Structure formats: C-alpha cells, structure tokens
Amino acid sequence: MSKIMDYEAVRKDIAAALKKPDYDDGSLGPVFVRLAWHSSGTYDLESDTGGSNGAGMRYEAEGGDPANAGLQHGRAFLEPIKEKHPWITYSDLWTLAGVVAIKAMGGPDIPWQGGRTDMVDDSKVPPRGRLPDGTQGADHLRFIFYRMGFNDQEIVALTGGHNLGRCHGDRSGFEGPWVTNPTRFSNSFFKLLLELDWKPRKLATGMTQFVYEDPDAEEDExxxxxxxxxxxxxxxxxxxPWVEKYAKDKDLFFDHFSKVFAKLIELGIQRDAQGTITNTDNKMGGYTSAPKKSNVATGPSKSKGEPRARL
Incomplete structure (x- = not known):
C-alpha cells in the first residue's frame, strides 16, 4: 500500500497495467481514456451538476446508462489498483487512468490534479442523456458540448480522441476501429477523415456508419x-477548418488536445488557492474514498429506445 496522496505510485501501477494482449487491440489504454471521458462528460454548466467529481458511475443510475456500455470492463480492470491504493478515490483514479494512458500511448502530457471526492449515495447522479449520440450530426454535437462550456475548436480537438480504440456492436451498435493503429495516439483520425473515400454502411444493429475498405487489404483485415x-x-x-489544421499539424493538435482534455476532467470542480477542491458532494467532507468494489465487470442495463453513444 502506498502513502496517502502518493499519486506517482498510482501512476506507475496504471502504466504497468496497460498491456493486455487478450483485450481488444492489446491495450487497456483506450478504455481508460473513454472511462475518464464519460465520467467527466456529464457536466452541465447552467446547473453546475455532473462531471468527474463523485464517480457517479458506481451507481446504476449512471453506470447503467447504455451510453456507458463496456465501461464496466474499464472500471473492473482498475480494481486491483484501487485495492493496492485504497486511499485514492474512484473519481481521481478514473481520470488519472485516462491521463496516464494517453501519455503511454504516445500522446501529450495532460495536466492533472487530484482531490476529487466520491459520492456517498446516488442522490446527485446526473440524469441520463448528457453524453453524445454517435448517430447524430453537427447540431447535436453543439447541443452536447456547448452545455459543458466547450466551443467549436474544442469540440473538434476532443473528438481527436478517436485516434484511440474501437467501437463494439454489442456496446454502441457501431463496429470497428477509426485508425489502423488504435493504441497509438496521433493525428491520424483527422488525416483519414479527410483523405479516404468513406461510404455509408447499414449494420446488423440497425445503425449506419461510414467505412473505408482498402482494395489492397488482406482478406481478414x-x-x-x-x-x-x-x-x-x-x-x-x-x-x-480545425479538422484541416489538425490533419496538417500534429503538434498543434497535441497542444490543443492536452488543454481541452485537462478542461474536461476539471469541469465543475472548484479549487482554493492551495488546489483543494471546495465543492464536494461528500457529506463527510475531506478527501474520502469509496470502498473497493468487485473485480467482476457488471454491464449496464439496456432499455429499448434509449440512444446509444460512443464518443
């Protein structure tokens, strides 16, 4: 067990856990990034509710949102680290895991501060429907991201996270990777988006996505x-214009992504001059961690008619 607030020890254990040959493309990095993203992306600027503080995904009301399908695996993969460092809150662990994963996969350094406190019950879990629905268009993106306080440039930069990971038909309804190396952070997403000839395809799930089939690809590719x-x-x-800029300039994209991801995981958090979070929902006060949960991944409930999301 590490000393309380020894975040560097936690960082090292997260980095050591990333390699997972039998999971997806061999790395837990992408699912950790998505976990950090979704645990933060419920924020509403007007009501100052949601966000990463509280780790509401521990409760069915948030964790059971179909938009969070598959993230039970990411949470379960972090349980051994929680067991080793029981003092860390889930809300800090999930966001730190995303930051560590991005760097380990070749991405930029993301500023990160600890101090988030876990909710003691589900009374302040944000309502469902605040995460993006991948079936929609530009108006929907603005509706979702403007609510959090992002502008158009930040929306494009944050979507560049699609350089990592893949979609799963049994989770989002979509299927496949965005880029050829989904465990390496780069600006390939933007390059491919502009350069390739994307064709619509209706999936067995009923969803429509856009695909590029390389005529020179191997049969099983x-x-x-x-x-x-x-x-x-x-x-x-x-x-x-931002897609074009990021496709041409990897350094610019990395710089902007670092800033916007740091903003994402701090949404709704207020700190004093010492960096201590002052707006905690924990009735006990202070830096209090929720008890460890099971290592077994339990999936979200799926209600017919609810939108699926994967951003």
Missing amino acids: EPLMMLPTDMALKTDPSFA
Missing part, C-alpha cells in the same frame, strides 16, 4: 470506420 458525428466535422463550415 477489418475496414476502418467513422461515425455520423465524425463525418459532420468535415462538412460543417465551422468544424472543418
């Missing part, structure tokens, strides 16, 4: 894919 929300980035007159 799966095609790359894009979501309808991704395609909206290159057609919308405000989003498109």
